[in-house]
Amino acid sequence: MAGRPPMASGSAGLADASSAPGSTPDSTPDFSAPFSIGPVLIPNRVVLAPMAGLTTSAYRRHLKMHGAGLVTTEMVSAYGLLHGNRRTEDYVRLAEEERPVAVQLFGDTPDVMARAARLVLARDPARGEAVPDMLDINMGCPVRKVIRTGAGSALLADPARAVAIAEAVVKVAAESGIPVTVKLRSGMQEGERSAVDLAPRLEQVGVAALGVHPRAASQHYRGNADHTITQAVVRAVGIPVIASGDVMSVSAAKAIAEGTGAAAVMVARGAAGDPWLLDSLLAGESRPRPPLPEVVADLRSLLAGVIEEMGEKRATKWMWRILGWYLRPSRVPVPVIAGLRAAPDGRALDAALAALARDSSARVRGEVC
Numbered sequence: 384m385a386g387r388p389p390m391a392s393g394s395a396g397l398a399d400a401s402s403a404p405g406s407t408p409d410s411t412p413d414f415s416a417p418f419s420i421g422p423v424l425i426p427n428r429v430v431l432a433p434m435a436g437l438t439t440s441a442y443r444r445h446l447k448m449h450g451a452g453l454v455t456t457e458m459v460s461a462y463g464l465l466h467g468n469r470r471t472e473d474y475v476r477l478a479e480e481e482r483p484v485a486v487q488l489f490g491d492t493p494d495v496m497a498r499a500a501r502l503v504l505a506r507d508p509a510r511g512e513a514v515p516d517m518l519d520i521n522m523g524c525p526v527r528k529v530i531r532t533g534a535g536s537a538l539l540a541d542p543a544r545a546v547a548i549a550e551a552v553v554k555v556a557a558e559s560g561i562p563v564t565v566k567l568r569s570g571m572q573e574g575e576r577s578a579v580d581l582a583p584r585l586e587q588v589g590v591a592a593l594g595v596h597p598r599a600a601s602q603h604y605r606g607n608a609d610h611t612i613t614q615a616v617v618r619a620v621g622i623p624v625i626a627s628g629d630v631m632s633v634s635a636a637k638a639i640a641e642g643t644g645a646a647a648v649m650v651a652r653g654a655a656g657d658p659w660l661l662d663s664l665l666a667g668e669s670r671p672r673p674p675l676p677e678v679v680a681d682l683r684s685l686l687a688g689v690i691e692e693m694g695e696k697r698a699t700k701w702m703w704r705i706l707g708w709y710l711r712p713s714r715v716p717v718p719v720i721a722g723l724r725a726a727p728d729g730r731a732l733d734a735a736l737a738a739l740a741r742d743s744s745a746r747v748r749g750e751v752c
Contacts, residue, residue, distance in 0.1 A: 403577075412640040414664045418622060418647060420453075421591035421635025423483050423516050427452035428647035429664045430541040430594075430625050431654065433487045433519065439701070442687035448684075449658040450665045452647070454484050458521045458535075459498035460489030474669070475503055477513035485564065489521040491533035492544075494550035496520070500555040519558050520549060522581075523568040525600035534598035536568045538685050546584045551650075553589035562591035566627075569597040569612045579615045586620045593620065594649055596627040600614070604652070613720055614643040625649045632660070633669045656708025675713045681711050695729035700734065715739070729742040 393708070414428045423659050433440065433455040437657045443454040456474050463471030475486050490496040506512035522545055524535030533536075538545035547585060553563045554585050565585055570577035582593055595614035597606070608628025617624045623646035631653040654660050658681065663670045663698045670676070689698040719739065726732035 384643075411512060411667075413667065414648065415667070416641075417452075418623060420517060420564060422560065422676050423562060425452045425483060425647070427665060429661050430647050430649045431455065431629055431661075432594075432649045432651035433457050433485075433521075434655075435524075437655065439689070440476060440478055440481065440683065441692045444478055445685045445688055446658055446661065447481060448666070449654075449661040451650075451661055452483075454481055455519055456486050456515075458482070458487045458489045458524060459503075461488050461495045461497075464488075464499045464502050465495065475506070476516075477515060479513065483516040485519045485565070486515040487519040487521050487563050488552070489524060489529060489534045491537075491546070493547045496548050497551040500552045504556065504559045504561060505691060514559070517562045517564060518552060518562045519594070520552055520564055521522045521566055521728055523566045523594075523596055523600070525568065525603050530600065535704070536571060539568060539581065539600070540571050540671040542577070542584065544579050545581060545670070546588055549590050550588035557589070563589065564592040566592065566594040567588050567602050567610060567616075569595075571600050572730065573599045573602060573606075575599060577584065577611055578612060579619055582616045582620050582624075584620050586622050590622065592623040592625065592646070594625040594627055595645075596649075597629060610639050612641050613639070613645060623647065627651065633667070635664050636664055656705065656712060672712060675715070675743040676740040678709055678713050679736050679743070682706075683736050686729060686733055686736070690729040690742075698729045699726055699732055 387400055406674040416428060417424055417426050418428055419425065428452060429452050431443065431451040431454045435457045438455065438457045441449060445490060447454060459474045479579055482588060487500055488496060490499060501516055503518065504514055506514050508514060521535055522538045526535065529535040538548065549563065556563045565727065567581065569575060578595055585593065595613045595616050597609045598606065610626060610628070613624065613626045625647045626639050626643050626645035627649035630648045630650050636648045639645065650660060659670065659673060686702060688699065688702055693701060703724055706720055712719050723732060723735050726735055
């Protein structure tokens with residue numbers, strides 16, 4: 384397929400897992416080193432997590448500019464695809480610049496998930512419909528409305544169904560040579576280690592890599608991620624494991640990689656408003672946050688991509704949370720952020736951001752004088 388990343392030579396599983404950053408107690412993690420998931424070569428070991436409402440194509444492309452080795456769509460409803468829901472179909476629109484990229488699916492039965500996988504992989508590149516480089520199955524979403532359907536982290540409480548779903552999706556994906564990964568929580572309730580028991584069964588049916596967020600579904604994002612569970616999963620399987628949860632700094636990422644032997648780290652909330660975290664991870668050292676004009680320039684670049692994807696009205700609404708995440712750490716006053724959020728459309732927001740950058744630069748020049 385045109386635009387697909389280079390294929391890895393040889394077997395991707397154990398060799399890559401054992402050469403992961405932190406795979407020996409004395410090793411220093413090198414997040415800039417490549418690794419493989421099945422036949423797909425990932426250029427580095429910094430993975431952008433799928434995040435509902437956030438990881439749009441524009442956001443994925445923007446984080447690619449900051450060095451993300453692998454990006455994933457926000458979770459996509461298998462039923463939405465089967466019913467031809469327009470918004471759901473928008474979620475699986477991919478750009479070549481995103482590669483390697485995964486589409487994450489969620490659903491409750493093997494048949495529904497297999498049919499949805501087939502739809503995603505049947506997209507026609509000749510018509511501009513990009514096919515992803517891999518499929519990811521969500522077995523970690525803790526949101527109640529997802530759990531009630533029997534999808535997401537509810538599958539942790541029904542391992543036989545979880546394995547059957549993975550096996551069905553792997554079978555469909557294998558027809559196109561596409562690897563399948565699974566994102567897991569530790570369990571439904573605190574203290575459960577369902578992921579450790581489930582991981583080798585998923586490997587046995589052909590899953591090529593695992594993402595592990597070691598919080599229970601009941602915790603949502605409270606408390607600390609228990610990466611002893613990640614370590615146990617790494618030891619239980621011979622496929623790459625990607626560590627998710629509390630990757631908020633270079634020092635935290637290094638400690639997680641060293642302590643677990645994970646093949647890569649998955650960045651989620653840590654990159655929201657701080658895409659420079661990815662640059663720092665690849666450099667192997669913490670770097671200071673850029674000055675406000677540079678922060679605003681990055682924000683305007685993201686805005687331009689979002690406008691191109693969604694149109695000016697929707698883009699302005701989508702940027703509402705992003706503005707605070709970007710600008711509060713740069714000490715932009717709350718009333719200024721509120722004024723930016725009141726912009727009627729993308730063009731007005733861009734102009735207001737440009738003015739903010741100019742004002743900031745003028746103040747700095749005045750202080751220097």
